[in-house]
Amino acid sequence: MNSCKEEEQQLKCAWVNGPIIVGAGPSGLAVAACLADNGVPSIVLEKSNCIASLWQYKTYDRLNLHLPKQFCELPLMGFPKTFPKYPSKHQFISYMELYANKFSIEPRFSQSVETAVFDSDCELWRVQTKDTEYMSRWLIVATGENAEPVIPVISGIEKFHGPVIHTSVYKSGADFINQKVLVVGCGNSGMEVSLDLCSHNASPHMVVRNTVHVLPREMFGFSTFGFAMELLKWLPLRIVDKVLLRMAHLNLGNTEQLGLRRPKTGPMELKNVTGRTPVLDVGALSQIKSGNIKVMEGVKEMTRRGARFVDGQEKEFDSIILATGYKSNVPSWLKCCDFFNEEGMPKTPFPNGWKGDKGLYSVGFTRKGLLGTASDAVKIANDICKQWTVKGPKNCCNAHIILRRETQ
Known part of the structure; x- marks a missing residue:
């Protein structure tokens, strides 16, 4: 087999004696650990210089896990x-580092x-980086749902005189002291960044373009998410949603009076169908009620000094923060594959979206957070x-063998 293309004679070629895992975030680490536990070697390719680069480089300082x-x-x-009930960003990073060490996971950064x-001729996956082409019978896509920031198109944004940043580069409100800030987006990041700015x-003026479910992070001392999970063991999804919304109303009041209109579909059902996560309030709602966080309708257009809103208001701002989320980047590099849709998500929904054809797998695309990641990682490894047991090499001690093609 000609393992390197003639025009790429400088490219190193690597046969991987086990799966290739793309991404060294929680998803990639989880599946690598499960494979190792089953005696199957793998190689993890990571574009950054560390594990969990999203957590290390693209999260704000005050971030804690929103779930227990x-x-x-x-x-x-x-x-x-x-560790506390809701570990901090830095605690979660240290946990992943401990995890990688325990299972001897050493990604190629x-x-x-x-x-x-x-490659249908040799029935192998060919995975090319800048300097190496890796080949294996199996490819595991672990880049996840949050690989790249979503930058929305806003009319006139190029006119604005001040800085415009995405939450992926926001660290602390200390950089915005005494500023009037427009926060575009009202998900968990938008709410928490607005709260951080207040402190x-x-x-902060928070743009609420769509409907949103806001739930208390805890109800009567219990995690709202954990409470919902227990109810789902006994009750239909829509009944659970009704219970959650009733209890949220008792805890938070009528959020629609604050400009936060709820979707007609319940929070858990909406999460299952669309992946939209309800906001778990950690203090922003009280700041909205007190007027410290102003809720604004959608932006009509940006001006040099600020913004015009769809309700006719016009305000000046010093900075703009885009709390507009992330997206998958799979379509930019995985070629000739119909397993993923145009948005870079598996076409087959959870719980069956972890396995494709020809040795292709995906982990971290369930829209169910780390619980979904853990579930898929175990299935893939098994x-x-x-x-591996039926067809794999008997000698699996070496995870890969590097082959070089000498320059002619």
């Missing part, structure tokens, strides 16, 4: 008992995947282990 730690554990290893394609004497 038992719902955010990766397979085979829980959080340290000393600075290996941004440019293309991945299935640093800034004046499936590959069966193939």
